[in-house]
Amino acid sequence: MLQIEGMYPPQITAMLDLAESYVLLNRSGKTQRDLLRGRTLINLFFEDSTRTRTSFELAGKRLGADVVNMGVSTSSVNKGETLLDTAGTLNAMQTDLLVIRHGESGAANLLAQKVDAAVINAGDGTHEHPTQALLDALTIRRRRGRLEALTVAICGDVLHSRVARSNIHLLTTMGARVRVVGPPTLMPSEVARLGVEVFHDMKRGLADVDIVMMLRLQRERMTRGLVPSEREYFRFFGLDAEKLRHAKPDALVMHPGPMNRGVEIDSAVADDPARSLIREQVEMGVAVRMAVLDILSRRARRND
Amino acid sequence: MIDPIVMKDTYFRDAHIMDPGNGVDETGNLYVKDGIIVDFGAGLGLPEGAEMIDCDGAVLCPGLVDMRVALGEPGYEYRETIASAAEAAAGGITTLAALPDSRPAIDDPALVRLLTARGEETGSLTILAYAALTRGCRGEELAELGLLREAGAVAFTDGCQAIASTRLMRLALTYARGFGAMVVVHPEEASLAEGGAATEGELATRLGLPGIPAVAEAIVIARDIRLARLTGGSVHFAHVSTAESLTLIRRAKDEGLAVTCDTAPPYFDLNETAIGDFRTYAKLSPPLRRESDRMAIAAGLVDGTIDAVASDHQPRDADDKRLPFALAAAGGSGLVTLLGITMAQVHNASLPLPRAIALLTSGPARLLGSDAGTLVRGATADLCLFAPEHAWKVVAGELPGKAQNTPFDGRALEGTVLGTWKAGRRVYTR
Numbered sequence: 181m182l183q184i185e186g187m188y189p190p191q192i193t194a195m196l197d198l199a200e201s202y203v204l205l206n207r208s209g210k211t212q213r214d215l216l217r218g219r220t221l222i223n224l225f226f227e228d229s230t231r232t233r234t235s236f237e238l239a240g241k242r243l244g245a246d247v248v249n250m251g252v253s254t255s256s257v258n259k260g261e262t263l264l265d266t267a268g269t270l271n272a273m274q275t276d277l278l279v280i281r282h283g284e285s286g287a288a289n290l291l292a293q294k295v296d297a298a299v300i301n302a303g304d305g306t307h308e309h310p311t312q313a314l315l316d317a318l319t320i321r322r323r324r325g326r327l328e329a330l331t332v333a334i335c336g337d338v339l340h341s342r343v344a345r346s347n348i349h350l351l352t353t354m355g356a357r358v359r360v361v362g363p364p365t366l367m368p369s370e371v372a373r374l375g376v377e378v379f380h381d382m383k384r385g386l387a388d389v390d391i392v393m394m395l396r397l398q399r400e401r402m403t404r405g406l407v408p409s410e411r412e413y414f415r416f417f418g419l420d421a422e423k424l425r426h427a428k429p430d431a432l433v434m435h436p437g438p439m440n441r442g443v444e445i446d447s448a449v450a451d452d453p454a455r456s457l458i459r460e461q462v463e464m465g466v467a468v469r470m471a472v473l474d475i476l477s478r479r480a481r482r483n484d
Numbered sequence: 485m486i487d488p489i490v491m492k493d494t495y496f497r498d499a500h501i502m503d504p505g506n507g508v509d510e511t512g513n514l515y516v517k518d519g520i521i522v523d524f525g526a527g528l529g530l531p532e533g534a535e536m537i538d539c540d541g542a543v544l545c546p547g548l549v550d551m552r553v554a555l556g557e558p559g560y561e562y563r564e565t566i567a568s569a570a571e572a573a574a575g576g577i578t579t580l581a582a583l584p585d586s587r588p589a590i591d592d593p594a595l596v597r598l599l600t601a602r603g604e605e606t607g608s609l610t611i612l613a614y615a616a617l618t619r620g621c622r623g624e625e626l627a628e629l630g631l632l633r634e635a636g637a638v639a640f641t642d643g644c645q646a647i648a649s650t651r652l653m654r655l656a657l658t659y660a661r662g663f664g665a666m667v668v669v670h671p672e673e674a675s676l677a678e679g680g681a682a683t684e685g686e687l688a689t690r691l692g693l694p695g696i697p698a699v700a701e702a703i704v705i706a707r708d709i710r711l712a713r714l715t716g717g718s719v720h721f722a723h724v725s726t727a728e729s730l731t732l733i734r735r736a737k738d739e740g741l742a743v744t745c746d747t748a749p750p751y752f753d754l755n756e757t758a759i760g761d762f763r764t765y766a767k768l769s770p771p772l773r774r775e776s777d778r779m780a781i782a783a784g785l786v787d788g789t790i791d792a793v794a795s796d797h798q799p800r801d802a803d804d805k806r807l808p809f810a811l812a813a814a815g816g817s818g819l820v821t822l823l824g825i826t827m828a829q830v831h832n833a834s835l836p837l838p839r840a841i842a843l844l845t846s847g848p849a850r851l852l853g854s855d856a857g858t859l860v861r862g863a864t865a866d867l868c869l870f871a872p873e874h875a876w877k878v879v880a881g882e883l884p885g886k887a888q889n890t891p892f893d894g895r896a897l898e899g900t901v902l903g904t905w906k907a908g909r910r911v912y913t914r
Contacts, residue, residue, distance in 0.1 A: 185690065264806055284808030285692035286762030305810070307692030342692060368689035369697075 181472055182288050182301045183308040184349040192317070192354060199318050199464070199471035206242070206467060216245035216477060221277040222270060223249045225302070229281055231437060231462070232302050232312075236279045239469035245277070263287060267294040276480055277473060280304070285342075298476040306340050312436055313346035315468040317354065319461050320391055323432060328355035333385050333427070334376075335361040336395035336417060336444050339368050339406075343436045344395055348374050361385030362395075362417060365406040382417055386426040394419050394435045397444045410443050420446040424455070432457050491908055493517045495534040499544035499869070503859035504838040505846025514544060516865040519908030523861055539869060542902055545841045547578025547866030549857045550822060551746060551848035552722055552794035554643070554815070555611075556886075557602070558595075559587025564799035568886035570606035572819035573904040573912035575884075576868035577795075579610040579849070579856040580819075584621060585643025591616035591627045593635035600636050608904075608911035610866075612638045612852055617656055617667060623647050626656060633663045638852045639720070641668035644769060646704045648674050653708060657717030666718040666742075666851070669708055671729065672770055676700040681810040683771045687756050693809060698773060702728040709736045709743055718742035720851060723796050725751040725770045727780030734789045744851055745789070748796035749825035750816060750891050752782040758891060764805045764812035765880070766891040769798075771814075785835050785843060792848035793840075795822040799887030817887035821878055823870060825892065827899030830872070837872070867905040874900035 184192075205211045221240040223233050233249060240247040263282070270278060271294070278297040280288050285305030292299040303309040321327055332351055338344045338360045351358050352375040360371060361379040372378050379385030386392060397413060407413045419433065433449055433456045441447045450456055496514040501524055503509075514524035515531055530536060550572070556564030572580065582599055584590035590599060596613045603611025615637035616627045629640060640660055646669055647653040660667050677696045682688040684695025705721055709732060712719045724730060724745045736743040750758075750768055755775045758766035766772060784790040798815025805812050826844060829835035849857030856866055880893040904912035 262803070262806070263808065282808065284810055286810075287808045289762050290806075290808055305692050305808070306694075345690070345692060369684040369695055370686040371689055373686040374689065 181310050181476060182292060182299065184310045184313050184346045184353070185308065187349075187353065189353055192314070192350060195314060195471055195475065196318050196321060198474060199314065199468045200322070202467040202470040203464065211242045213242065214244045215474060216240065216243040219245045219276040219477060219480070220274070221245045221247045221279065221473065222275050223247065224266070224270070224278060224280045225250065226252045226280070226282040226287070227303070229303070232281060235462070235465040236302065236469050238466050239473055240277070242466070243470055243473055245473070263291060264294055267291050270297065271295045277477060298480075300472060300476065303342055306342055306345070308346045309342040310346050311465070311468055311472055312343050313350040314472070315461060315464040316347055316393065316434060316436075317350055318464045318468055319434065319457050320432075322464075323457065324390065327351060329357070330390040331357045331359065331388065332391040332393060333359045333361050333389040334393045334395065335382065335385065335419065337366045337397050338362050338371065338395065339366045340398065341395045347393065348376055352376070359385055359389065363407060382423045383426045386423060389427045390431055392419060392424065392427055392431055392433050394433065394445050396436065396438065397440060414443055418442070418444055418446060419449055421448055424449055431455070434458065434461060436461070491519060493531065493534040494905070494908065495530050495536045496544055496869070497530070497536055497538050498541055499539035500541055501859065502543055502545045502838060502841050503846075504842035505849070505858050506860055508859060509838050511541070514859070516867075516905070516908045519865055521859055521861055521863050521865050524859065537869070537903070542869055542871045543841075544867060544869050546845040546857045546859055547868050547904060547906065548576045548823060548844045549848040549852070549854065550577045550580040550795045550797070550819065551792050551852060552583065552748065553580040553797045553819070554583045554799065555586070556799050557586065560799070563801050563804070564886045566602050566606060566611070569819065570609045571885040573608045573906070574901060575820035576823050576870060576901040576904050577819055578608070578866040578868070578904060578906050579612065579854060581612040581614055581638060581852055583643045584614045584616040584641065585645065589616045589621040590614070591619050591621070591632070593628070593631045596632055596635040596637050607909070608906045610856065612854060614639055614641050614668065616640070617642045617647065618652070621645060623649065623652065626652075626659060629660055629665065630663055633665055637665070638854070639666040639668050641722070642670070644670050646670050646672055646674060650707060650711070654711050654715060657711055657715040657719060661715060661717040666720050668720045668722055669704065671701045671704040671708070671721050671724065672696070673700040673703045676703070681767065681771070682759055683756050683773050685756070685774060687759070691759075691762065691809070696771060698726050698777065699728065701726050701770060702732060705729050705732050709733070709741065712736070712741050712743055713739075721745040722794070723748045723751065723770060724790070725773050725781060726777045730780055730784045730789050737789070744791045746792040746794045746848070747781050747784070747790050748794055749818060749822060750796075752778060752785060752829060753825045754778070754891060759809070762809045764807065764809055765816065765889055765893060767809060767812055767814050768816055768891065769814035782829060782833055782835075785829060786839065790843070792851060793822070793826050793843040794848065795819050797887070800889040802888075805889055815889070816891040817883070817885070817889050819885060820883050821890060821892050821897070823901060824876070824878075824897035824899045827872060828897060831898050865905055865908040868901060869903045870899060870901045872899050874898065876900050
């Protein structure tokens with residue numbers, strides 16, 4: 181699973197349906213704990229991400245896989261070993277499932293060409309983060325019963341966001357209307373060609389939307405001069421109760437985490453149990469990753 | 485006493501003789517004696533003692549002149565050596581101009597002489613040396629242009645770097661003019677290009693790659709045309725790749741300014757979609773453009789805005805390329821595909837054959853002030869014999885020479901070099 185772009189609606193629906201069943205199993209504590217018994221899952225994280233790594237780790241363990249975490253600080257990548265050397269090593273270890281997070285776009289695609297294991301992209305540069313989009317879609321679907329014909333506003337640093345790209349592909353594929361909202365300096369070139377509407381004003385961008393998805397603003401963007409200051413950003417693009425009033429009265433708020441409170445989102449909104457889905461997103465993350473591991477290991481399991 | 489070099493005299497029979505620089509386009513025979521073209525024509529008989537090559541109607545043209553080549557030497561021998569570049573004879577090339585941004589940079593007269601001499605050693609290649617425009621190609625202070633020119637530098641350039649400072653560029657054009665030398669520019673505004681990996685636009689957005697706006701090229705071209713007008717200096721833009729660049733250059737030429745340009749095969753044969761799915765072998769500098777730009781460049785070959793086609797050969801090792809896209813080295817190998825890709829414009833588009841050959845021979849030779857690229861009687865017999873309709877396939881890993889980083893892997897081409905002669909001596913046989 182490298183990217184959402186190119187996936188068809190039935191594939192996405194099937195994945196969400198399976199994830200839905202894992203949500204129920206997880207809640208009832210009746211997970212089938214031996215589905216991946218004897219399989220090895222390696223978490224290969226070239227960028228720190230405690231929550232995504234933990235989510236994959238938990239998903240793998242709940243299905244009975246042997247899970248190994250390889251962080252960049254503990255690997256030989258710092259000693260000049262290339263990504264493909266690492267791939268060769270992991271191949272020799274007969275890994276079944278390989279979860280990769282990397283700072284460069286296309287890193288997961290490159291790795292997938294060189295290893296036998298099923299590769300799951302857990303975020304590559306500013307390209308895609310497919311399991312995040314799936315978990316977001318599952319979260320929305322469980323609350324609203326559908327994705328089709330909903331209006332979703334994705335707000336903030338779209339330019340540097342793999343979460344935004346994967347969500348745009350998934351939501352437009354499933355028939356949702358997608359808006360992107362943010363300052364022009366944080367909008368990718370020709371982003372409208374991805375099938376979205378572009379807004380530079382939060383109030384207009386949020387008008388009558390069903391879902392507000394906030395993106396994380398990384399601090400280094402400020403040093404590159406794309407945004408003059410945090411207070412200016414929060415004033416115009418931070419989500420607070422006042423701006424949220426322009427959305428539908430029952431509009432829901434999402435954030436992939438970790439949040440910069442007071443930069444892109446106000447705590448009052450983030451912590452409002454009536455509006456915020458942020459905790460639920462985390463729960464759905466484990467279920468979605470279990471579904472992905474289940475589907476990607478099917479061929480290997482059939483061959484046994 | 486030195487032994488005279490034993491060389492067979494050669495008689496080319498039934499060749500399509502083509503020398504666009506002199507308006508020659510006829511079927512006939514051509515006779516080479518002692519490395520010199522003696523005569524050609526339809527009625528020319530077989531001289532006694534000459535070896536006959538039956539050309540069977542294949543095109544016999546001047547050995548190709550490639551005006552933009554990065555050699556691995558000095559400094560990057562793991563990518564390519566001059567000896568392996570000399571296998572460019574397989575592409576019909578007998579003269580090439582080498583870029584100076586090597587390690588060390590070619591910014592000293594002794595290095596210019598060395599590079600030229602290393603070409604002669606190969607016996608199959610004339611190397612014309614560009615010299616650094618600024619010391620170390622660092623863009624800070626002018627190199628010793630006069631001394632470098634005296635040592636044989638054909639023109640000045642900082643290779644893959646435009647001069648960022650407008651003041652320094654003005655100075656360079658003014659000073660070079662005094663030595664009658666041309667300044668060659670890699671037209672890309674450095675601060676806009678910094679960190680970029682692909683042309684900004686929908687595709688780069690989808691792939692999540694940092695973009696370089698296409699206008700980064702026209703910005704430098706517009707500036708340097710104005711500086712050429714201000715200084716009276718002579719400026720040449722290398723590997724132009726956008727429609728807007730050609731519009732600016734066309735206007736400057738109409739105005740009578742000393743402004744010329746070349747392009748490279750990827751820019752009229754490929755568009756940005758070649759990088760789809762993160763293909764690093766199609767990562768070039770400048771990056772591949774959108775289809776409308778590719779079409780404009782192809783049209784520029786026909787209408788005469790573009791003066792030469794150069795391979796823009798940039799040898800890279802597999803390790804330079806087997807990396808995530810943004811980290812991979814830019815550049816493609818191009819020596820052995822130069823003729824074939826240009827011929828594709830003859831076969832599939834509207835480029836007349838004589839114009840194609842002019843872009844590969846007399847055009848670049850004139851820009852470089854070289855006496856290569858011609859078939860006049862009395863000229864050195866640097867020759868390329870090729871079958872324009874004969875097909876072959878580009879396969880990375882199986883090309884002559886060391887650098888295998890072709891962006892054209894898998895491409896079927898029509899136009900096969902049958903033989904190459906350097907000063908009358910056969911240096912390549914298919």
